[in-house]
Amino acid sequence: MPANTPDLFKRIYCLSRWVLPLEEKKGSAVRLSSKVFNYKEPCLSRSFRLHRPRGYLCGIGMCPNCMMRVGGTPNVRICTRRVNKLPDMEIQNKLPLLDSLGLTQVFSRVLGPGFQYRHFNDSRFMSKMFFSTLKRTAGIGRVPSSVGRRSAWQRLEVDCLVIGGGYSGMKAALAAAGIGDLQTDLQSDTVLMLDSFEELGGDFGVRWGKAKPYTEEMKSMKEEVQSMMTKINSSRRINCLCNSTAVGYYKDENCILALSEDTIYEITAKNVLVATGGHEVLPIFPNNDSPRVVLSLGLQILMNDGAELPSSATVVDLNGLGTLVAADLIGRGGMDSVSLVRSGSFTDKEEELASRFDIKLLPKRIISDVAGSGRVKLLSLAEGGLKEQVADLVVICGRYQPNFELALQLGLDLQLVSEGKGVFTVKGMSGSKVSNVRAVRSFLVKDSNGEGVHVGYDTSFENKVCMDITADEYLRRFMNSPDSFGCICEDVSARDLCRSIDEGYDYVESLKRYTGCLTGPCQGKQCAMTVASILYMKNPHSQGFLTTTRQPIYPIPFSSLVSQ
Amino acid sequence: MTERSAELLVVGGGVVGLSIAYNCAKMKIGKVLLIDKGKVGRGASSRNLGGVREQFSNEPMIRLMKHSIDIWEKLSGELQWNVLFDQKGYLMLARTEAQAEQIRRNVKLQNSLGVKSVVLSRERVLQMIPHLKSDDVICASFNDRDGSVHHDAVLWGYERAARRMGVEILEDVECFKFVSSSGEIKGAETSAGSILAKKLVNATGVFSKDLAATVGVNLPIKSYRREAAVTEPYKRFLKPVFWDLSLGLLLSQTLRGEVLCDTRDPWNEESRETTVSLTFIKKLAKELHELFPQLTGLNLLRQWSGTYDVTPDGSPILGEDDTVKGLYLASGFTGHGLMVAPALGTLFSEYISSGKKPELLKPFRLSRFAEGKPIMEPLVAGRKLS
Numbered sequence: 040m041p042a043n044t045p046d047l048f049k050r051i052y053c054l055s056r057w058v059l060p061l062e063e064k065k066g067s068a069v070r071l072s073s074k075v076f077n078y079k080e081p082c083l084s085r086s087f088r089l090h091r092p093r094g095y096l097c098g099i100g101m102c103p104n105c106m107m108r109v110g111g112t113p114n115v116r117i118c119t120r121r122v123n124k125l126p127d128m129e130i131q132n133k134l135p136l137l138d139s140l141g142l143t144q145v146f147s148r149v150l151g152p153g154f155q156y157r158h159f160n161d162s163r164f165m166s167k168m169f170f171s172t173l174k175r176t177a178g179i180g181r182v183p184s185s186v187g188r189r190s191a192w193q194r195l196e197v198d199c200l201v202i203g204g205g206y207s208g209m210k211a212a213l214a215a216a217g218i219g220d221l222q223t224d225l226q227s228d229t230v231l232m233l234d235s236f237e238e239l240g241g242d243f244g245v246r247w248g249k250a251k252p253y254t255e256e257m258k259s260m261k262e263e264v265q266s267m268m269t270k271i272n273s274s275r276r277i278n279c280l281c282n283s284t285a286v287g288y289y290k291d292e293n294c295i296l297a298l299s300e301d302t303i304y305e306i307t308a309k310n311v312l313v314a315t316g317g318h319e320v321l322p323i324f325p326n327n328d329s330p331r332v333v334l335s336l337g338l339q340i341l342m343n344d345g346a347e348l349p350s351s352a353t354v355v356d357l358n359g360l361g362t363l364v365a366a367d368l369i370g371r372g373g374m375d376s377v378s379l380v381r382s383g384s385f386t387d388k389e390e391e392l393a394s395r396f397d398i399k400l401l402p403k404r405i406i407s408d409v410a411g412s413g414r415v416k417l418l419s420l421a422e423g424g425l426k427e428q429v430a431d432l433v434v435i436c437g438r439y440q441p442n443f444e445l446a447l448q449l450g451l452d453l454q455l456v457s458e459g460k461g462v463f464t465v466k467g468m469s470g471s472k473v474s475n476v477r478a479v480r481s482f483l484v485k486d487s488n489g490e491g492v493h494v495g496y497d498t499s500f501e502n503k504v505c506m507d508i509t510a511d512e513y514l515r516r517f518m519n520s521p522d523s524f525g526c527i528c529e530d531v532s533a534r535d536l537c538r539s540i541d542e543g544y545d546y547v548e549s550l551k552r553y554t555g556c557l558t559g560p561c562q563g564k565q566c567a568m569t570v571a572s573i574l575y576m577k578n579p580h581s582q583g584f585l586t587t588t589r590q591p592i593y594p595i596p597f598s599s600l601v602s603q
Numbered sequence: 604m605t606e607r608s609a610e611l612l613v614v615g616g617g618v619v620g621l622s623i624a625y626n627c628a629k630m631k632i633g634k635v636l637l638i639d640k641g642k643v644g645r646g647a648s649s650r651n652l653g654g655v656r657e658q659f660s661n662e663p664m665i666r667l668m669k670h671s672i673d674i675w676e677k678l679s680g681e682l683q684w685n686v687l688f689d690q691k692g693y694l695m696l697a698r699t700e701a702q703a704e705q706i707r708r709n710v711k712l713q714n715s716l717g718v719k720s721v722v723l724s725r726e727r728v729l730q731m732i733p734h735l736k737s738d739d740v741i742c743a744s745f746n747d748r749d750g751s752v753h754h755d756a757v758l759w760g761y762e763r764a765a766r767r768m769g770v771e772i773l774e775d776v777e778c779f780k781f782v783s784s785s786g787e788i789k790g791a792e793t794s795a796g797s798i799l800a801k802k803l804v805n806a807t808g809v810f811s812k813d814l815a816a817t818v819g820v821n822l823p824i825k826s827y828r829r830e831a832a833v834t835e836p837y838k839r840f841l842k843p844v845f846w847d848l849s850l851g852l853l854l855s856q857t858l859r860g861e862v863l864c865d866t867r868d869p870w871n872e873e874s875r876e877t878t879v880s881l882t883f884i885k886k887l888a889k890e891l892h893e894l895f896p897q898l899t900g901l902n903l904l905r906q907w908s909g910t911y912d913v914t915p916d917g918s919p920i921l922g923e924d925d926t927v928k929g930l931y932l933a934s935g936f937t938g939h940g941l942m943v944a945p946a947l948g949t950l951f952s953e954y955i956s957s958g959k960k961p962e963l964l965k966p967f968r969l970s971r972f973a974e975g976k977p978i979m980e981p982l983v984a985g986r987k988l989s
Binding site: 087112113114155156157158159160161163166170173174175177178179180181182183184185186187289290291292294296305546548549552553555560562589590591594595596597598600601602 | 642645649676679680682683684685686687688689733734755756759760834835836837838839840858859860878879880881882884885887888889891892896897898899900901902903904905906907
């Protein structure tokens with residue numbers, strides 16, 4: 040295994056007090072994706088149903104796109120694998136011929152929902168032929184050439200476990216340890232923080248940590264996060280496990296399983312604070328699965344790790360962070376030309392920032408197509424005309440989908456809200472300082488019995504995880520488009536979803552089973568909200584918008600589960 | 604609330620209930636009503652691995668499954684819905700002499716009943732199952748008529764066909780109790796009021812014991828949680844369903860390329876829960892490491908669990924009850940409900956319309972336990988029968 044992680048990452052942090060400061064990552068391992076990212080040849084893999092090309096998308100292991108064969112191991116998400124030098128790598132599922140013949144476009148129209156159930160019924164011979172075709176083309180990677188690497192297994196017991204090291208998680212941890220400015224009823228001697236990134240701070244660590252503050256709000260947020268980090272750093276009660284992802288709650292064993300690069304932690308805690316925040320998801324528009332489409336956080340992570348960026352980008356803003364991201368692409372990424380598209384208009388402050396960084400603002404427009412060569416079509420909502428421009432990358436500042444999986448497994452109530460905003464908000468956070476900056480979207484919750492999981496600081500939160508499933512401009516316009524993909528794992532287009540709902544698969548469990556959405560390698564992390572939104576628009580009275588979340592939340596290799 | 608009535612009331616909308624309802628409606632026996640306390644097919648029917656096999660150890664089950672596979676082969680055409688019945692073969696691996704002996708005995712019995720199963724030598728096994736690293740492989744039994752189906756496709760196919768045939772399906776209707784008087788079934792009390800029926804099929808899986816008890820019928824059925832797991836999709840490497848008899852490790856690669864994994868459950872207490880455990884997945888990983896070290900590099904995508912309705916001998920309880928006339932039992936499948944469902948549909952429809960018990964069903968009567976004539980089936984995936 041060439042992934043020679045430095046000692047810093049190999050240490051077991053549970054016994055020693057440890058926090059990685061914001062700036063201390065120089066010379067250490069970087070994400071494999073930053074070494075491989077190439078905007079000229081963006082195809083990293085292929086989807087397995089329609090064999091459409093796939094590029095780097097989310098950058099945080101929440102999509103199926105960047106799975107490659109690395110050092111003989113299949114389906115490795117190169118955006119989360121850290122390396123010092125480049126290992127042997129291979130693109131999986133190669134079939135580029137299909138593109139040049141334009142077949143993948145045809146497939147998505149022909150292979151509608153339920154195709155496999157409606158055809159080849161009467162002839163056993165045809166059925167057999169169909170199966171053998173399916174078997175030849177299905178799947179992504181090939182079986183690994185060597186035995187998988189085992190992990191060390193460690194049991195930890197703490198008073199309070201905080202999952203998520205973002206703004207809210209830090210605040211909660213400090214409150215739990217009795218050092219923050221916030222009060223809580225639970226006073227814990229040992230607090231353990233889990234964070235899946237290499238540093239604490241959530242968006243203010245990963246997204247904006249290395250950027251200069253572009254606005255006053257950002258400056259004060261960064262200072263606040265920095266001061267919290269110092270407090271956590273100097274507290275004897277708080278320990279941190281960075282680079283460790285919680286992968287599920289197991290009721291039988293009453294533990295939370297967390298996985299770092301080489302260790303599995305089985306954590307038992309008296310209190311659990313869920314502050315897992317949310318992640319950006321891909322909106323639907325024609326060819327939204329193009330390899331040139333990148334989610335903004337993913338691109339900022341590439342910048343952190345020193346990847347080479349192209350000179351032009353079109354930023355599509357659905358979450359309000361667009362101006363800051365565009366400024367970051369120019370300020371830190373060194374891009375020459377960045378245009379910013381938004382379905383609404385821009386504020387004076389944003390216009391000021393845009394002129395400072397020479398960002399081309401395109402209000403009241405939405406993106407309506409991305410061609411393979413980088414030709415981006417923009418649709419003007421005011422005049423209705425189409426405009427074409429060329430950009431190396433399309434950067435999506437997507438709506439946020441909450442990372443609700445763990446919360447659901449811990450028995451929390453998940454509420455769906457529809458307030459017509461078209462942007463994901465965690466209900467109850469709207470009045471807080473955080474949402475003014477619209478950068479951190481974490482939440483703290485407690486379970487319905489008031490046991491186990493506690494509210495840390497936000498009393499307005501109403502103890503519920505909420506998800507906004509209202510339609511945005513994109514959903515309204517492209518809901519019936521055969522080339523707009525709701526689920527990119529299984530290539531389920533928005534039209535497929537609509538048709539299946541019309542056929543009677545009108546609640547999420549049946550829709551999932553019928554179309555395959557929510558069951559792919561991303562386990563619904565890119566599509567849960569899109570599917571729920573489409574379902575809501577077609578049938579607001581549906582009996583279910585969210586499916587059961589299964590353990591593990593993130594795919595884990597069997598080898599790491601083999602006890603040593 | 605208006606009182607409903609039907610010629611036949613099927614309680615339980617799993618694959619068995621749907622198959623019986625569809626076939627009875629096809630025979631035009633009168634009004635067929637099916638109720639389910641949740642959504643159709645959301646219990647054990649959609650939580651299984653979809654395995655279908657004729658390779659059993661006892662004559663009645665082999666005969667029943669042979670009939671069932673005959674129907675599976677034509678089912679897609681009949682339902683006008685491809686149930687994705689993939690006859691990829693089913694391989695049972697013996698790694699001890701006792702298992703090898705059992706396998707040879709079974710194959711002999713199966714062959715005598717017209718099932719074309721074969722005993723594979725160690726070399727053939729290693730050829731057929733790549734990446735299998737085990738020194739103690741002795742032999743395996745294999746049958747290429749066996750295979751797997753897509754359980755959801757089967758459910759939809761039956762549901763659509765049943766509706767076409769005029770079966771009324773009521774979802775979210777819970778049955779509280781059966782009603783009988785002077786040894787005859789009269790109907791059922793449900794959350795949608797009482798339903799009158801001349802005949803009633805109890806196909807409620809792990810709940811059938813409780814419901815049967817409401818009319819004084821005691822079913823020797825225990826419920827167990829059964830766990831399973833699935834990997835991310837991979838390029839095809841495994842052709843047949845693979846089942847190691849020693850560990851209970853079962854692997855089956857779906858048409859999408861995902862590998863369904865299952866092993867003997869670590870749980871011995873009765874439970875109807877459908878939660879998943881770390882213990883199970885650790886056990887699975889360990890066994891995978893033991894038999895297929897290379898496959899430990901595959902990524903586990905998700906775990907889930909379902910329930911098994913287990914009888915003392917591992918064979919189902921089928922047919923009209925002796926004490927309550929008109930009450931038909933179809934439960935205790937011990938994990939084999941999906942694979943026998945098509946056969947049960949046709950057999951029960953003959954049975955219910957003619958009143959004559961088909962030969963194939965006779966051995967599966969409830970009274971066999973009292974008579975001391977159990978149909979012992981030691982080969983049950985996931986459980987060691989005590």
